[in-house]
Amino acid sequence: MVNYRHATEEQKELAMGARKILEKELLPKIAEYEEADGGLGQYPLDVHYKLAEAGYYAMNIPEEWGGLGFDIVTEGVIAEEMAKIDAGFTMGFHNCGSYFHFILDTKMSDEEKAKWAQRFLSGDARGSFCVTEAGAGSDAAAMRTTAVKDGDEWVINGTKCFISMAPVSNFFVVAAWTDKTKKVSEGVTFFLVEKERGVKIGKKENKMGLHLNETAEVIFEDVRVPADHVIGEEGKGFIISMQEISMEGRTLGATFALGIAQAALDYAIEYAKTRRQFGKRIIDQQGIGFKLADMQARTEACRSMIFEGLTCLRDGIPIGYLPNMIKMYTSDCTMQTTMDAVQVYGGYGYMKDYPVERLMRNAKIFQIFSGTNEIQHKNIMKAMAGRDPERK
Amino acid sequence: MNILVCVKQVPDTTEIKIDPVTNTLIRAGVPSIVNPFDGYALEVAVRLKEAVGGKVTVMSMGPEQAKAALKECLSVGADQAYLISDRAFGGSDTLATSYVLSVALKAVEEKERAPFDLIFCGKQAIDGDTGQVGPELAEHLGYAQITYASDVIMEDGMLQVKRESDEGYDYITAELPAVITIVKTPFEPRYATIRSKMAANKAVIPTLTAADMPIDTSRCGLKGSPTKVKKTYTPVREKHGIKIEGKPADEAARELVGLLSDAKIM
Ligand SMILES: Cc1cc2nc3c(=O)[nH]c(=O)nc-3n(C[C@H](O)[C@H](O)[C@H](O)COP(=O)(O)OP(=O)(O)OC[C@H]3O[C@@H](n4cnc5c(N)ncnc54)[C@H](O)[C@@H]3O)c2cc1C
Numbered sequence: 001m002v003n004y005r006h007a008t009e010e011q012k013e014l015a016m017g018a019r020k021i022l023e024k025e026l027l028p029k030i031a032e033y034e035e036a037d038g039g040l041g042q043y044p045l046d047v048h049y050k051l052a053e054a055g056y057y058a059m060n061i062p063e064e065w066g067g068l069g070f071d072i073v074t075e076g077v078i079a080e081e082m083a084k085i086d087a088g089f090t091m092g093f094h095n096c097g098s099y100f101h102f103i104l105d106t107k108m109s110d111e112e113k114a115k116w117a118q119r120f121l122s123g124d125a126r127g128s129f130c131v132t133e134a135g136a137g138s139d140a141a142a143m144r145t146t147a148v149k150d151g152d153e154w155v156i157n158g159t160k161c162f163i164s165m166a167p168v169s170n171f172f173v174v175a176a177w178t179d180k181t182k183k184v185s186e187g188v189t190f191f192l193v194e195k196e197r198g199v200k201i202g203k204k205e206n207k208m209g210l211h212l213n214e215t216a217e218v219i220f221e222d223v224r225v226p227a228d229h230v231i232g233e234e235g236k237g238f239i240i241s242m243q244e245i246s247m248e249g250r251t252l253g254a255t256f257a258l259g260i261a262q263a264a265l266d267y268a269i270e271y272a273k274t275r276r277q278f279g280k281r282i283i284d285q286q287g288i289g290f291k292l293a294d295m296q297a298r299t300e301a302c303r304s305m306i307f308e309g310l311t312c313l314r315d316g317i318p319i320g321y322l323p324n325m326i327k328m329y330t331s332d333c334t335m336q337t338t339m340d341a342v343q344v345y346g347g348y349g350y351m352k353d354y355p356v357e358r359l360m361r362n363a364k365i366f367q368i369f370s371g372t373n374e375i376q377h378k379n380i381m382k383a384m385a386g387r388d389p390e391r392k
Numbered sequence: 393m394n395i396l397v398c399v400k401q402v403p404d405t406t407e408i409k410i411d412p413v414t415n416t417l418i419r420a421g422v423p424s425i426v427n428p429f430d431g432y433a434l435e436v437a438v439r440l441k442e443a444v445g446g447k448v449t450v451m452s453m454g455p456e457q458a459k460a461a462l463k464e465c466l467s468v469g470a471d472q473a474y475l476i477s478d479r480a481f482g483g484s485d486t487l488a489t490s491y492v493l494s495v496a497l498k499a500v501e502e503k504e505r506a507p508f509d510l511i512f513c514g515k516q517a518i519d520g521d522t523g524q525v526g527p528e529l530a531e532h533l534g535y536a537q538i539t540y541a542s543d544v545i546m547e548d549g550m551l552q553v554k555r556e557s558d559e560g561y562d563y564i565t566a567e568l569p570a571v572i573t574i575v576k577t578p579f580e581p582r583y584a585t586i587r588s589k590m591a592a593n594k595a596v597i598p599t600l601t602a603a604d605m606p607i608d609t610s611r612c613g614l615k616g617s618p619t620k621v622k623k624t625y626t627p628v629r630e631k632h633g634i635k636i637e638g639k640p641a642d643e644a645a646r647e648l649v650g651l652l653s654d655a656k657i658m
């Protein structure tokens with residue numbers, strides 16, 4: 001069931017269509033994919049292609065490039081429904097296919113861009129977004145990756161870490177210093193780098209959760225890309241890209257966490273209605289019933305906030321730091337709600353045989369990536385406080 | 393080839409629960425779906441169309457809501473749809489239903505100016521489970537009928553049908569026109585795509601009423617239904633069967649064979 005009340009009938013139907021495919025193709029095999037590759041987990045490419053065939057991949061590609069040109073609200077409705085089944089898969093599937101706008105921002109010919117559009121629509125083009133490095137997490141400006149101009153080409157050197165979907169991706173959107181004498185807003189440029197240009201994938205991470213979304217190091221050793229692979233303007237890409245990522249990325253990204261929260265709530269309610277202790281259903285024990293009421297209120301609050309944000313983004317209404325609040329609030333609520341769901345399940349909640357254990361492990365990362373929640377606080381705080389007029 | 397698939401909208405019985413107090417089905421809030429066997433029939437029809445060319449029409453007798461089921465069919469390969477709906481048809485049993493469908497089929501043929509070469513039905517609807525409408529439809533039409541088919545192909549102008557039976561499979565050939573009822577197929581029906589769903593939502597589905605066809609309304613609906621439902625009840629669950637437990641496999645197997653041969657089953 002689609003929980004967002006304002007969703008149109010068509011949005012609901014498309015969301016349920018994606019869900020139906022995942023229920024059949026993914027749900028019965030989640031545990032298997034979680035444990036695959038020696039326990040590191042695996043992104044199910046077969047499911048990826050099933051959904052891509054049905055048209056769910058790269059849905060934001062504009063119609064003039066052969067895509068569906070879906071708006072961000074529609075994407076959000078579908079993403080929440082998919083994330084109820086598995087947020088790691090959903091995030092991978094969505095993000096990998098969401099980068100066509102970066103292709104449009106390059107200087108490649110329209111003919112090249114049209115080929116890229118087709119590769120996206122078939123499910124073949126899969127991208128990763130590479131900023132983080134070992135010494136540059138929250139402080140992205142501390143990155144060391146460089147790109148040096150050599151004739152008509154750029155030569156990229158550096159190692160990115162914790163890159164989502166890197167083992168599955170075949171192109172990378174990479175942040176690199178192009179002028180180290182300048183500040184980050186003027187000295188960093190984004191590049192489009194195809195894997196076959198010599199990108200190496202390093203160690204695959206062994207994570208707490210999100211096992212269906214593979215994470216790895218990405219290594220660039222004298223990787224050459226043509227000049228038309230610069231995304232946006234040289235030296236200005238960082239601001240443009242980071243803004244776009246933080247606005248749309250954080251708001252839409254929150255729907256993945258929301259899906260986890262709603263799933264945890266749904267499972268917990270169902271369990272609490274059937275589990276009996278002390279001669280009654282545990283949902284009728286106030287300790288549990290009140291907890292469930294809080295879980296539901298929190299989840300509804302997050303959804304209201306997220307879809308307010310998505311609707312404004314769709315309609316071009318400025319929302320300032322709302323995406324930061326959405327990201328931070330939704331991830332905190334989701335963490336709490338999944339912990340509560342485990343609690344409602346009692347000892348069974350701690351077992352891998354029951355779904356809430358995975359939901360709790362998957363929830364944690366949403367407080368960390370895409371800018372930690374402390375960094376969101378910092379940004380909201382700074383925007384709120386403004387400049388101290390007495391400070392020189 | 394001009395193919396017709398008859399589909400029924402049914403409650404999703406996997407979602408139906410029984411009221412423990414009244415022992416009746418709780419239908420409230422239960423979603424409606426395309427009868428799964430009709431879904432398989434449609435997939436067989438669409439595959440056949442893809443192989444030899446032609447057109448697939450879906451037809452459903454039911455209330456206005458049944459259009460949702462027809463739209464779903466349009467999103468997974470049907471080319472056009474007709475709803476057959478009239479108050480006079482309400483309460484039809486299998487005989488009346490198959491009669492209405494047979495007349496409606498002729499009306500559609502007339503409208504489209506093209507006779508149907510092949511008519512598919514599901515082997516049964518999961519709500520009534522009678523399995524009678526398909527065979528009765530064939531009788532009304534005077535066409536050949538093949539029931540319980542799991543795959544259908546065309547070869548040299550002849551139908552080649554794989555039919556499921558208790559002993560295995562029968563391979564049957566038949567000439568057109570024919571009525572075929574379909575069981576669960578070895579292949580899964582295709583998924584709707586976003587574009588096919590959106591196109592289906594825009595499709596106009598014509599409704600044919602009693603006034604649109606030369607039909608004898610005394611043979612429709614409750615009046616035309618010799619079947620009378622006297623009582624419905626939930627059967628008491630009885631514990632049948634014997635479980636051989638706690639024995640090693642070879643010993644258990646020997647005991648089982650003994651029991652089966654005593655019962656003259658083996
Ligand atoms: C599973 C996973 C997937 C990821 N996917 C990607 C990806 O696809 N692409 C990508 O580029 N990166 C990705 N990352 C990296 C992620 O964005 C970083 O982990 C995150 O930005 C935090 O950086 P860090 O891990 O170095 O922590 P640090 O920056 O070292 O932070 C450690 C702690 O200090 C706090 N802290 C730091 N600075 C401040 C401050 N100024 N004020 C208050 N507190 C502060 C942080 O909030 C945090 O609690 C991923 C990470 C993970 C775990």
Ligand SMILES: Cc1cc2nc3c(=O)[nH]c(=O)nc-3n(C[C@H](O)[C@H](O)[C@H](O)COP(=O)(O)OP(=O)(O)OC[C@H]3O[C@@H](n4cnc5c(N)ncnc54)[C@H](O)[C@@H]3O)c2cc1C
Binds near residue numbers: 278285
């Ligand atoms: C790893 C692990 C190790 C364990 N080891 C042992 C062991 O060595 N020996 C042993 O005997 N047991 C052991 N247990 C069992 C453990 O003690 C029980 O899981 C625990 O008592 C909860 O029971 P339950 O799982 O049946 O949950 P339930 O009793 O079904 O509880 C489900 C939820 O309902 C709540 N609830 C229940 N009744 C009420 C009420 N009246 N008012 C408010 N809320 C209520 C609970 O707090 C919980 O949140 C272990 C469990 C685990 C997971």
